[in-house]
Amino acid sequence: MSELISLLKYNFSLEFRNKTQVISLLLLAWIVCYILFKIHPSLESSEFGYLFWMFMTLLSINVCLRSESYNGQEIRLYLYTIVDPVLIYLSKVFFNSCYLFLIAVLFYLSFHINFTEQVPFEVNLIFVILIGAFAISSSLTFVSTVSTYANGQNTLVSILAIPLLLPIIMLLKGLSDEVILSESIEYLKYWTILGLASISIAASLLLVPHIWKE
Amino acid sequence: MNNGFIKHWWKLLGVIILLYVFSAGFLVPLKPGVISVVPTSILSGKSSNITISAYNSHFDELESGDIKAFLKIDSVHVIKAASVTAINRKTLDIAFDVPLRLPNNSEYERSTLVLYNTVDGYMVTPSALTVRQGDAAENTDSLVTVVTWNDQITVAQVPWTFSFPFRGILYETIRNTFFHVAIWFAMFNLLIVSLVYSVKYLNTKSLYYDAVAASFTHVAIGFGLIGMATGSVWAKSAWGAYWTNDPKLNMSVVSLMIYIAYAILRSSFTADDRRAQVSAAYNIFAFCAMIPLIFVIPRLTSSLHPGNGGNPALGGEDLDNTLRMIFYPAIIGLSIMGVWMSSLLYRVRKLEIIKIEKQLST
Numbered sequence: 096m097s098e099l100i101s102l103l104k105y106n107f108s109l110e111f112r113n114k115t116q117v118i119s120l121l122l123l124a125w126i127v128c129y130i131l132f133k134i135h136p137s138l139e140s141s142e143f144g145y146l147f148w149m150f151m152t153l154l155s156i157n158v159c160l161r162s163e164s165y166n167g168q169e170i171r172l173y174l175y176t177i178v179d180p181v182l183i184y185l186s187k188v189f190f191n192s193c194y195l196f197l198i199a200v201l202f203y204l205s206f207h208i209n210f211t212e213q214v215p216f217e218v219n220l221i222f223v224i225l226i227g228a229f230a231i232s233s234s235l236t237f238v239s240t241v242s243t244y245a246n247g248q249n250t251l252v253s254i255l256a257i258p259l260l261l262p263i264i265m266l267l268k269g270l271s272d273e274v275i276l277s278e279s280i281e282y283l284k285y286w287t288i289l290g291l292a293s294i295s296i297a298a299s300l301l302l303v304p305h306i307w308k309e
Numbered sequence: 310m311n312n313g314f315i316k317h318w319w320k321l322l323g324v325i326i327l328l329y330v331f332s333a334g335f336l337v338p339l340k341p342g343v344i345s346v347v348p349t350s351i352l353s354g355k356s357s358n359i360t361i362s363a364y365n366s367h368f369d370e371l372e373s374g375d376i377k378a379f380l381k382i383d384s385v386h387v388i389k390a391a392s393v394t395a396i397n398r399k400t401l402d403i404a405f406d407v408p409l410r411l412p413n414n415s416e417y418e419r420s421t422l423v424l425y426n427t428v429d430g431y432m433v434t435p436s437a438l439t440v441r442q443g444d445a446a447e448n449t450d451s452l453v454t455v456v457t458w459n460d461q462i463t464v465a466q467v468p469w470t471f472s473f474p475f476r477g478i479l480y481e482t483i484r485n486t487f488f489h490v491a492i493w494f495a496m497f498n499l500l501i502v503s504l505v506y507s508v509k510y511l512n513t514k515s516l517y518y519d520a521v522a523a524s525f526t527h528v529a530i531g532f533g534l535i536g537m538a539t540g541s542v543w544a545k546s547a548w549g550a551y552w553t554n555d556p557k558l559n560m561s562v563v564s565l566m567i568y569i570a571y572a573i574l575r576s577s578f579t580a581d582d583r584r585a586q587v588s589a590a591y592n593i594f595a596f597c598a599m600i601p602l603i604f605v606i607p608r609l610t611s612s613l614h615p616g617n618g619g620n621p622a623l624g625g626e627d628l629d630n631t632l633r634m635i636f637y638p639a640i641i642g643l644s645i646m647g648v649w650m651s652s653l654l655y656r657v658r659k660l661e662i663i664k665i666e667k668q669l670s671t
Contacts, residue, residue, distance in 0.1 A: 237594060244587050245577045254573050255591075258566035262602055265559070283609055291601055298597040302590040305511045 102186035191232035237299035323645030342475030350439035354409035368395035491639035519585035524654035557614035
């Protein structure tokens, strides 16, 4: 457990050491929202769901790839000699979900600031974002780990990740629509998302020890 | 020659099974059934003539007294036809004397038309005819004669014939069960074999196992594409569109995309052992991700596709014993074909591995 926490700390310190990267990602979220405000000011509440999760898909691929890229091959090998690869993988999943959650909440807040009428502030949506960030990172982390061993091509990550993300994104879009349009929430969707996430985490924890060995 | 037969008997078996499936699947006729009823609604309290056209029937071979027709209003009320006249092989003229007052004094009843004759057996058409209650019916007492179902029709033993069930909407396309459904089953069999060999690879690190897994997955992708194409044609005839926004359809596309991504992942490596390692892991991951997509999520929501939310499949009247006689062999035959195709792909890969090993040793 202490290893996991120190690994998380290590990941965060690596990420926030490079402040321009963090700020540029946050700025990207803000700019996307602002451009949307400029070109489509009459955004309707029902359009928020798919716009939000569309951009989140693209942003999350970006985020999960970056958490892999700043570890060079030598550093990776060194890490694997001192800790269990499963722990490294788990720390990456948690790091990615925290980071995604942060960005998604800021993205949502900028939506709320630009379109106050159409996108009200709902605490339930924060909860949806939390689950969404966890579910997205659980399958995306595995895919980005796989792709780093295949020479880290960005296009490969998109090809591998999008079919895995599509059902999760569809469920999340449905959930956020229900929250924003204040319809009755289907709690089955939460369980489906969590089930998908736990299956992909269980499968990847089994497989990660086999991947990293050179 | 003799030795070769012993080694390859299963290929011959597969060919024979598929020949049986194709010939029986296309040649066996459909059971007779009613296609249209004109008019679709009649008024109570008078004698009404209706004309029905049937499919695959043999009305002209029978005397008009042999054909019996009943209108089943609800579970206990049945009206027997006053007269049945065969116009030609496929058309019947039936007269019903409907009493003025309907059983529950309801405005209308959707009733089931039951036809019986000794050659064609029973033809049951649910909701074939709407009986509307005529005016001033509330004041009369003449109820529909109360009879029990079995009293009216002496249940005759219909001789068994080798024919497929007649289902509304589906009609002749019910034969696609042997191709569309069976090819998806065969695809799953191939993917399970591929999964087993991927696990074997991770345990032993023998490149041959990875070659087997890759061959099976590639053939399974081909099967999936064929399954999707046959399903699309079926959807055009049954639902009216080649593609609909249905959870089962979406999820099967997603799982096919996952496996196509596997093929792309394999091609992006240069080193053989790295490729084998990563793609074996991805293959296992893909299988785990696919199971909930195809078998769980579509069942949670309503879906047009049979076998999902509120829409049963492979049971009841959709798959009767005659269909089973061809459907199960179809799964076995297509799986054998898949194994044969994969073994051919595997032999190519095996030669490549042997070539590399020879180059390395010299």
